[in-house]
Amino acid sequence: MTKGPNTRLADLFGLAGWSKGELARLVNRQSVAMGHAQLATDTSRVRRWIDMGETPRDPVPKVLAALFTERLGRVVTIEDLGFSKAGQPARRQQSGLDGLPWAPDRTAEVLTEFTGMDLMLNRRGLVGAGAALTAGSALSSAMYDWLRGDPGSAAGTLHPGHPGHPRLVDHAALDRYDAAPVGTQEIEALEHSVEVFRAWDAARGGGLQRKAVVGQLNEVGGMLAYHHPDRLQRRLWGVAANLAVLAGWMSHDVGLEPTAQKYFVIAAHAAREGGDRPRAGEALSRAARQMVHLGRPDDALDLMKLARAGSGAETLPRTRAMLHTIEAWAQASMGRGQEMRRTLGEAEDLFASDKGDVPPPSWMQMFDEADLHGMEALAFRTLAEHEPAAARVAEGHAKQALQLRAEERQRSKIFDWISLASAYFIADEPEQADRYARLALVSIGENSSHRTWDRLREMYRLTGQYAGHGTVADLREEIQHALPRKPRRPKLSDEPKPAQLPGSRGLRSV
Numbered sequence: 001m002t003k004g005p006n007t008r009l010a011d012l013f014g015l016a017g018w019s020k021g022e023l024a025r026l027v028n029r030q031s032v033a034m035g036h037a038q039l040a041t042d043t044s045r046v047r048r049w050i051d052m053g054e055t056p057r058d059p060v061p062k063v064l065a066a067l068f069t070e071r072l073g074r075v076v077t078i079e080d081l082g083f084s085k086a087g088q089p090a091r092r093q094q095s096g097l098d099g100l101p102w103a104p105d106r107t108a109e110v111l112t113e114f115t116g117m118d119l120m121l122n123r124r125g126l127v128g129a130g131a132a133l134t135a136g137s138a139l140s141s142a143m144y145d146w147l148r149g150d151p152g153s154a155a156g157t158l159h160p161g162h163p164g165h166p167r168l169v170d171h172a173a174l175d176r177y178d179a180a181p182v183g184t185q186e187i188e189a190l191e192h193s194v195e196v197f198r199a200w201d202a203a204r205g206g207g208l209q210r211k212a213v214v215g216q217l218n219e220v221g222g223m224l225a226y227h228h229p230d231r232l233q234r235r236l237w238g239v240a241a242n243l244a245v246l247a248g249w250m251s252h253d254v255g256l257e258p259t260a261q262k263y264f265v266i267a268a269h270a271a272r273e274g275g276d277r278p279r280a281g282e283a284l285s286r287a288a289r290q291m292v293h294l295g296r297p298d299d300a301l302d303l304m305k306l307a308r309a310g311s312g313a314e315t316l317p318r319t320r321a322m323l324h325t326i327e328a329w330a331q332a333s334m335g336r337g338q339e340m341r342r343t344l345g346e347a348e349d350l351f352a353s354d355k356g357d358v359p360p361p362s363w364m365q366m367f368d369e370a371d372l373h374g375m376e377a378l379a380f381r382t383l384a385e386h387e388p389a390a391a392r393v394a395e396g397h398a399k400q401a402l403q404l405r406a407e408e409r410q411r412s413k414i415f416d417w418i419s420l421a422s423a424y425f426i427a428d429e430p431e432q433a434d435r436y437a438r439l440a441l442v443s444i445g446e447n448s449s450h451r452t453w454d455r456l457r458e459m460y461r462l463t464g465q466y467a468g469h470g471t472v473a474d475l476r477e478e479i480q481h482a483l484p485r486k487p488r489r490p491k492l493s494d495e496p497k498p499a500q501l502p503g504s505r506g507l508r509s510v
Contacts, residue, residue: 003053008082010050016071020046023067030063039063055083065117075117075259077110100139100265101146107269111240112221114262115247118214133258136291136299139265139284140306147272147280147310181226187235190220194242195362201250202366203408205449210250217243237274241267242363245283252290255450261287268310278319279363281311285326292326293451297333304330318360321350322367325375332379335386344376370404373397374412377419384426394423411449414440418455425462433463434471441478453484 013023020043027041036059048054055061061078068076102110193216200209220240228236248263267283288303304327311319324347331340351372380394398420405413417440424433437459444452460479466472 005051006049006053006082008080012068012072012076012081013050016068018071020050026067027060027063030067031059034059034063034066036063053082065113066120069117069120073121075114075121075262077113077117100142102269107266107273108221108224108240111224111244111266111270112218114266115214115218115221118247118259119211119218133261133291133294136288136296136302136306139287140302143265143268144306144309147268147277147284147306181228182223182232182236184232187232187239190216190239191235191242191362194239194246197243197246198363198366199408201246201253202412203410205250205253205411205447205452208448210247210254213243213247213250217247234274234276237270238276238279241271241274241276241279241283244270245286245363248283248286252286252293253449253451257290257294260290264290276361277310277312278315279361281307281315281323282319282363284310285323288326288330292330292333293454295333297330300330300333301327316358316360316364317350317354318367319364321347321354321372322364322375324350325372325379328379329375329382332383332386335383337383337387337390340379340383344379347372347376368404370401370406370409371412373401373404374416374419377401377416377423381419381423381426384423388426391423391426395420395427398423410443411447411452414443414447414449414452415455417443418452418459422459422462425459425466430463430466430469430472434475437463437475437479441475441482445482450484457483 016023018026024041024043024046027046028039031037031039039060041056041060045056049056056064061081061083064081064083065076065078068081197209197213197216217240220236220243224233224236224240227233244263244267248260248267251257251260251263264283264287267286268280271277271279271283284303284307288300288307291297291300291303304323308320308323308327311323324343328340328343328347331343351369374397377394377397380390380397384391384394398416401416402413402420405416417436421433421435421437421440424430424436440452440456440459444456456479460476460483463472463476463479467476
């Protein structure tokens, strides 16, 4: 009995541009290169995979994933190809969401397979320009009930038999990794590595250390193949969540947008497995910030509803304040000034209500008073595109942020300078704007963050009306000379249909 066409494989096959005969020959050749016995794949077999929905035997799905990953220059997993893993029910092929939410025993497998493919792209110097982002409403619909459910069973249900009994999971994606159980010291070392990576990212941007973070996350996925005692397993899931957020943020920082979104979803799953709902909500808020940056604020608001609903009552006031600032930025992008001001007021109240009697989790230590003012400056500067008077308020918050910034937070300082310069341009003070724009331009070349260039481009747009002004004319020439070529923006996936989404508007007030 045939299953019908494999539409996901057919779509990717069309993008790759191969003939069926070419793909058959490549499968046979790649299988040898990957250490598998010679396969006898032919054109008729490829036709059955595509037209009849036939699932090939192992190792063909992994071989195909590697071939499509290299051909398309982005991570392509076995499920992206429309194939189910052995022993798993078939998943719907049209969604593009890999059957979200994943079952508990799937998260480590997805994590390891995805990071493995990402590392392969890193080694070959390829980029993920051809992938599509999933709409915020689609993610929210798929994950809402799951994220709000009881997280207490996440770590425990993964342990068949006696607690702490080391039992290796038979995961196809982990077959190249010699997994082993870890103890407290190893997990402490991993937690420390997260802090080192996080500090580097804040100082220099995500480009230089992204590969190291992805590699570390890949190894943690292998460690999760063993079932540790609950206490250690939860900490290990916490490390996975933190590394996945970093991998996502660094990917977003260098313009790998669909890759970043996948890591944010992986991070939310990992945090949920470890019973840390606030961390899951924060991971999804990163995906929301990504959407605002890409000019899709309505998608961001959908994701923020999911993030806030899933964070749980145990979320600390400071974390809730951070979530409010992201929501306010999305509202500002849509010109909703009254809503934005109300949301920022709530953020300020929440931040002030945090007495500090409960230490913030490690992943919230970067959000301090400087960050609060920085986000408020960004929101008001964004609103100033719709209400020019808001530029004055943006100036005040940006200056406060700069006064409070730690010296090592170089990327954040660049963002503050650009927000301040942009606000001055909107307020018709080109001399002041020129001063802060040059501070950003001097430092931006020492940073690997593509987002800083995106915001500089948006500020450059504001300089147009002052092109005849002496110092600004020179500034425009210097920016034009320094700006790298702008990468192509990722598409929005076809579920749901994006007619109502602002995906074609480009960057909006980033």
